[in-house]
Amino acid sequence: MTKNLFAASLLATTLLAGGAHAQGLKIALSSEPTAIDPHYHDVTPNNAMTSHIFEGLTRQDEKQGIHPALAASWDNDGANRWTFRLRDGVTFSDGTPFTSEDVVFTFCRTLKNETAIAGSFADVTASFASVEAPDAKTVVITTKTPEPLLANFLSTVRILSASIAKHDKITFDVANNCGVTSPWPVVGDFNDGKLALGTGPYKLKSYVRGTGITLERNETYWGGKEPWESVQFVPVPNAGPRLAGLLAGDYDLIENPAARDLGRVKGDKRFGIAITPSTRVIYYQLDVAREQSPFVKTANGKNPLQDVRVREAISLAIDRKAIIDRLMDGMAAQAGEFLPTGMFGALPTQPVLRYDPAAAKKLLAEAGYADGFQLTISTTNDRYINDSQIAQAVAQYLNQIGIKADVDAMTRTLYFPRRAKKEFSMSVGGWTSASGEASSFLRQWAATPNAAGTLGGSNYGGYKNEAFDKLIYEAVATMDDTKRSSLLQEATKTVMKDYAFIPLHFEAGVWAHKAGLTFTGRSDQFTLAMSARPAQ
Amino acid sequence: MTAYFLQRLIQSIAVLLAVSVVVFFAVYGIGDPIELLVPPQASAAERLALIKRLGLDQPVWHQYFTFLGNALSGNLGTSFVHGVPVVSLILGRLPATLELVLLSMITAAVVSVPLGLYAGLNPDSRPARFIMAGTVIGFSLPSFWKGMMLVLLFSVWLGWLPTAGRGETVAFLGLQTSLFTWDGLEHLILPTLNLAIPNTVLMVRLIAAGASEATTQDYVKFARAKGIPRRRIVNRHILRNILIPVVTVVGIEFGSLVAFSTITETVFSWPGMGKLLIDSIYQLDRPVVVAYVMLTTLLFVGVNLIVDVLYAALDPRVKLSGGMT
Numbered sequence: 020m021t022k023n024l025f026a027a028s029l030l031a032t033t034l035l036a037g038g039a040h041a042q043g044l045k046i047a048l049s050s051e052p053t054a055i056d057p058h059y060h061d062v063t064p065n066n067a068m069t070s071h072i073f074e075g076l077t078r079q080d081e082k083q084g085i086h087p088a089l090a091a092s093w094d095n096d097g098a099n100r101w102t103f104r105l106r107d108g109v110t111f112s113d114g115t116p117f118t119s120e121d122v123v124f125t126f127c128r129t130l131k132n133e134t135a136i137a138g139s140f141a142d143v144t145a146s147f148a149s150v151e152a153p154d155a156k157t158v159v160i161t162t163k164t165p166e167p168l169l170a171n172f173l174s175t176v177r178i179l180s181a182s183i184a185k186h187d188k189i190t191f192d193v194a195n196n197c198g199v200t201s202p203w204p205v206v207g208d209f210n211d212g213k214l215a216l217g218t219g220p221y222k223l224k225s226y227v228r229g230t231g232i233t234l235e236r237n238e239t240y241w242g243g244k245e246p247w248e249s250v251q252f253v254p255v256p257n258a259g260p261r262l263a264g265l266l267a268g269d270y271d272l273i274e275n276p277a278a279r280d281l282g283r284v285k286g287d288k289r290f291g292i293a294i295t296p297s298t299r300v301i302y303y304q305l306d307v308a309r310e311q312s313p314f315v316k317t318a319n320g321k322n323p324l325q326d327v328r329v330r331e332a333i334s335l336a337i338d339r340k341a342i343i344d345r346l347m348d349g350m351a352a353q354a355g356e357f358l359p360t361g362m363f364g365a366l367p368t369q370p371v372l373r374y375d376p377a378a379a380k381k382l383l384a385e386a387g388y389a390d391g392f393q394l395t396i397s398t399t400n401d402r403y404i405n406d407s408q409i410a411q412a413v414a415q416y417l418n419q420i421g422i423k424a425d426v427d428a429m430t431r432t433l434y435f436p437r438r439a440k441k442e443f444s445m446s447v448g449g450w451t452s453a454s455g456e457a458s459s460f461l462r463q464w465a466a467t468p469n470a471a472g473t474l475g476g477s478n479y480g481g482y483k484n485e486a487f488d489k490l491i492y493e494a495v496a497t498m499d500d501t502k503r504s505s506l507l508q509e510a511t512k513t514v515m516k517d518y519a520f521i522p523l524h525f526e527a528g529v530w531a532h533k534a535g536l537t538f539t540g541r542s543d544q545f546t547l548a549m550s551a552r553p554a555q
Numbered sequence: 556m557t558a559y560f561l562q563r564l565i566q567s568i569a570v571l572l573a574v575s576v577v578v579f580f581a582v583y584g585i586g587d588p589i590e591l592l593v594p595p596q597a598s599a600a601e602r603l604a605l606i607k608r609l610g611l612d613q614p615v616w617h618q619y620f621t622f623l624g625n626a627l628s629g630n631l632g633t634s635f636v637h638g639v640p641v642v643s644l645i646l647g648r649l650p651a652t653l654e655l656v657l658l659s660m661i662t663a664a665v666v667s668v669p670l671g672l673y674a675g676l677n678p679d680s681r682p683a684r685f686i687m688a689g690t691v692i693g694f695s696l697p698s699f700w701k702g703m704m705l706v707l708l709f710s711v712w713l714g715w716l717p718t719a720g721r722g723e724t725v726a727f728l729g730l731q732t733s734l735f736t737w738d739g740l741e742h743l744i745l746p747t748l749n750l751a752i753p754n755t756v757l758m759v760r761l762i763a764a765g766a767s768e769a770t771t772q773d774y775v776k777f778a779r780a781k782g783i784p785r786r787r788i789v790n791r792h793i794l795r796n797i798l799i800p801v802v803t804v805v806g807i808e809f810g811s812l813v814a815f816s817t818i819t820e821t822v823f824s825w826p827g828m829g830k831l832l833i834d835s836i837y838q839l840d841r842p843v844v845v846a847y848v849m850l851t852t853l854l855f856v857g858v859n860l861i862v863d864v865l866y867a868a869l870d871p872r873v874k875l876s877g878g879m880t
Contacts, residue, residue, distance in 0.1 A: 053637050061594050133608075134638045136592050141601060206638040227731070228637070228647060229826025230721045253720050255824045256834075259703060264718040267710035401837075432839050436586035453596075463596055472599025 295540025308481020364457025675766025765797030
């Protein structure tokens with residue numbers, strides 16, 4: 020009896036403690052969102068933050084699968100016409116009902132967004148030939164060209180309330196200001212919270228740049244109440260202090276703890292770790308187009324990277340498993356293509372890129388470079404996890420097959436502008452598939468650029484394969500999922516055969532948290548309060 | 556006096572101009588901010604639109620003169636990254652830094668004057684040796700490491716103080732300050748301590764050296780011969796004389812702490828100006844970097860002027876005349 024009482028009181032204490040805990044959540048972020056305006060800058064920290072307050076017509080789950088959100092259902096006529104039926108009973112956090120007018124207003128705003136940093140969602144809406152709202156709960160979008168990923172893209176366009184600007188009847192008539200009579204809202208207007216009206220599970224309480232962002236629960240949220248009454252986000256860019264804050268109990272959850280420090284929380288009952296494979300693939304891009312490449316020196320004066328045998332030799336020379344075990348502390352998955360297995364358009368089984376220095380040497384000799392050549396690997400040292408150490412390891416592997424490789428590591432501030440000017444011969448790259456589809460990497464990096472710059476924008480190595488181009492250009496305009504998937508698989512196989520891109524691994528997203536909660540990591544590496552739940 | 560101020564003013568303007576040229580072209584030379592701002596998947600048209608909006612399509616000298624023209628009318632530009640006016644961005648960070656720096660300078664002054672005087676006047680005593688040894692340690696330890704150790708000791712092990720960030724703030728005279736809330740003060744203690752330690756030990760050493768030197772001076776001997784009490788000699792004669800180098804150092808340190816307390820602000824995630832500068836350099840946010848350096852130059856020029864005036868107040872022999880710089 021006494022024992023039972025004791026157990027019961029213990030249980031009660033735990034429950035009480037759990038109850039008290041469930042009130043607030045404090046999260047330390049590694050990079051701070053630059054605005055609350057959901058259409059300001061299309062980058063991970065901003066998108067993650069604004070998806071607490073705002074919602075799109077669709078949403079991506081933690082594995083980037085597409086689900087209904089503000090649109091309850093949608094269909095497509097097999098070509099350019101999409102019909103979205105909006106969810107009933109949804110209101111904005113100030114009580115205004117959500118209607119098709121808000122959707123049209125939002126689409127207009129992305130095109131009338133003076134303060135936005137380029138690429139901020141206008142890509143999606145600029146492809147609309149027309150948007151109509153036949154009634155308050157229906158939106159019909161007609162795109163200029165077939166866009167199979169429209170429902171996917173719309174998960175990133177977060178819906179604003181039309182009430183934040185003065186307007187007459189709202190129509191998708193951008194030339195005539197869409198019926199809006201007051202100035203369009205700009206980025207600064209959202210930060211004090213007045214215009215930050217969304218339908219999401221949380222609403223903005225305060226935003227103090229550099230100090231933190233406080234959200235409170237949206238009590239009228241249509242999708243069920245969140246367990247946290249308030250959520251505080253604190254920017255702590257330095258990994259050391261971030262972990263110290265978790266250990267000291269200042270934070271309940273931290274993102275991106277340094278891999279080398281994880282031993283400190285692993286095996287400690289007071290803390291938990293969530294490791295989730297992400298879609299971010301790390302690879303090297305080779306300068307395959309030019310007769311002479313800036314960071315290659317050979318006896319015959321040519322660019323050996325033009326030879327597919329040399330490129331395959333480079334891939335064969337790298338021991339990816341050792342890099343993952345030793346440098347990444349196991350927190351990465353070996354890559355044989357550009358998207359993890361199981362995602363749309365990925366190959367059914369991930370090809371394994373062999374480590375075989377003997378075969379690599381043989382290929383080099385066949386290509387006429389038995390004595391090797393000089394090559395500089397260009398890399399960032401502050402962008403990807405362990406980026407400069409990985410480059411050093413790769414250089415060592417290349418030296419083992421006779422390529423005299425060295426490393427030029429620099430800060431991303433220098434690196435990205437130089438890479439865009441095509442100043443490198445072998446350069447590191449990292450890519451997260453925002454759509455969760457294989458097309459994301461292939462169209463951006465491997466395709467031959469088109470005039471509008473919507474494909475091939477990052478093809479700095481000048482890779483060109485007509486068979487591949489035909490596949491990818493067809494795939495991005497194919498509405499049928501089965502057909503698109505097989506086109507993308509075919510395109511992946513084609514591009515892998517050319518070794519113009521040498522994938523290494525997929526980074527993993529890492530979070531550390533207090534023992535009192537559970538956390539589900541996301542493959543897009545968003546840190547969301549909605550992914551944290553009090554432990555049962 | 557007027558001529559002196561006029562000359563100082565002209566000098567200051569020349570310095571500001573020179574600094575603006577150097578910083579503007581240096582940040583321009585590092586790289587192209589567009590590559591860091593625009594996501595790679597943006598279309599060519601959108602890229603061009605942004606380049607045009609930020610004025611980056613103009614030749615660099617043209618950009619510079621546009622900037623200069625705007626600066627003269629009080630507009631230092633708009634941040635590339637945050638999309639808000641630079642001045643409001645910097646001034647928004649100023650209170651956080653100022654409260655940290657003021658508190659740490661006061662701490663340093665309050666602690667260092669008695670310790671330094673004691674060590675200087677009784678150089679052979681055991682506590683004096685202890686103090687001087689302590690200053691060597693305090694000065695040699697790198698700020699970053701010291702900060703982490705403070706966090707480890709007071710936050711992680713003892714659990715007394717928060718590890719990082721700024722606490723709750725309240726508005727005071729229109730500025731957000733954390734000086735008047737318990738939570739805010741708690742957050743202030745560790746960064747203040749970390750920032751105060753190097754200045755404290757520096758001032759202790761300066762005061763101790765000055766005091767021990769002063770005791771051998773004729774005026775002190777004369778005062779003692781006259782029978783003036785020791786307390787009065789120390790307070791009235793020695794302290795006043797050794798304060799001149801101390802004021803100089805405090806002035807310079809104040810300026811550099813406001814502008815560049817970057818390491819402490821980074822360790823403690825303190826949302827001050829130093830952290831803004833570092834973040835902006837990483838993102839090639841040129842308007843912020845240029846405006847920042849110009850504002851801090853203004854601050855240094857101003858502080859130097861105040862220090863010169865203080866000299867005159869402390870030492871009647873110092874005259875503010877045209878020839879001084």
